[in-house]
Amino acid sequence: MTTKEWNQLRKMLPQWVEESRRHCFDGKVASYIPELSKAPIEALGIHILDGRGNAVSAGDCGLSFTMQSISKVFTLILALIDNGEEAVFSKVGMEPTGDNFNSMLKLELVQPGIPFNPLINAGAIAISSLIAGESSLDKSARVLRFFQLLAGNDSLDYDYDVYRSESETANLNRSMGYLLKDNGVLEGDVEDVLDVYFRHCSISVTCSDLAKMALVLASNGKDPLSGKQLIPRRYVQIAKTFMTTCGMYNASGEFAIQVGLPAKSGVSGGILTMLPGRYGIGLVGPSLNRKGNSIAGVELLQKLSQQLDWSLF
Numbered sequence: 001m002t003t004k005e006w007n008q009l010r011k012m013l014p015q016w017v018e019e020s021r022r023h024c025f026d027g028k029v030a031s032y033i034p035e036l037s038k039a040p041i042e043a044l045g046i047h048i049l050d051g052r053g054n055a056v057s058a059g060d061c062g063l064s065f066t067m068q069s070i071s072k073v074f075t076l077i078l079a080l081i082d083n084g085e086e087a088v089f090s091k092v093g094m095e096p097t098g099d100n101f102n103s104m105l106k107l108e109l110v111q112p113g114i115p116f117n118p119l120i121n122a123g124a125i126a127i128s129s130l131i132a133g134e135s136s137l138d139k140s141a142r143v144l145r146f147f148q149l150l151a152g153n154d155s156l157d158y159d160y161d162v163y164r165s166e167s168e169t170a171n172l173n174r175s176m177g178y179l180l181k182d183n184g185v186l187e188g189d190v191e192d193v194l195d196v197y198f199r200h201c202s203i204s205v206t207c208s209d210l211a212k213m214a215l216v217l218a219s220n221g222k223d224p225l226s227g228k229q230l231i232p233r234r235y236v237q238i239a240k241t242f243m244t245t246c247g248m249y250n251a252s253g254e255f256a257i258q259v260g261l262p263a264k265s266g267v268s269g270g271i272l273t274m275l276p277g278r279y280g281i282g283l284v285g286p287s288l289n290r291k292g293n294s295i296a297g298v299e300l301l302q303k304l305s306q307q308l309d310w311s312l313f
């Protein structure tokens, strides 16, 4: 972090958060997973971390929330570590869909019926079946340990209320699982695969956990604080590319133009993003816009990117 930028962030971030927070009431908190509807609509928090351990945060940074779709980036990476590129890309494609994250339209329409990419629900469910482990609980335990390692936080755990709430109501994801099984994409028992998926979506984090995980990606897989290479560089490259093309659902093109950073959002209102080589960023704002991204969070990132000239493009 250059001193000038650091000083500007320190000075301006609280004000930019408050300006962006006003947009919260133009959006809605997700309710299709009933437990998520309890999140505070007016909340907005952000944490920015650099490779020397300097951090700046503002707003509701103490809020815990579930990773939801943000987890898909890291299960993809674990599946790549476990199976290699060729095996993973025989089960999921590399293209954006332009459809909603939970659409199964193209699974039926486009042969050979494999998910278009690993960041839509169908793709992430297929990825869950590729995680190595003896049983679904064993696979989930490996995922949780991997996330703890990246976040540098051994106490990361599931939010069991959100896990149960999703598992009990996930009729659409369940149908997708069975269709994938029929298309020959899923390995193993469908309910077991779905359990791995619901569990990783329900891992509870704060903005600083997300910022730390993002910093590892921003540093090409190395934890700059410990100096350890936690993820092979190639797999980080793949993950960042998907985040740029598909990370903000079917608003990824607009986000690339307005913000210009690799990012991944979740229906809990979390966004993980980064300035490659410089910062890891974790943000939460549970009120969502029509495309399902944090409404105030996207506003805030737009402001940061424009004020500080962060776009990569």
Ligand SMILES: NC(=O)CC[C@H](N)C(=O)O
Pocket (backbone or CB within 6 Å): 067, 068, 069, 070, 101, 102, 121, 166, 173, 201, 265, 266, 267, 268, 292
């Ligand atoms: N977009 C999301 O964050 C979706 C994740 C959520 N667990 C679901 O499957 O619907």
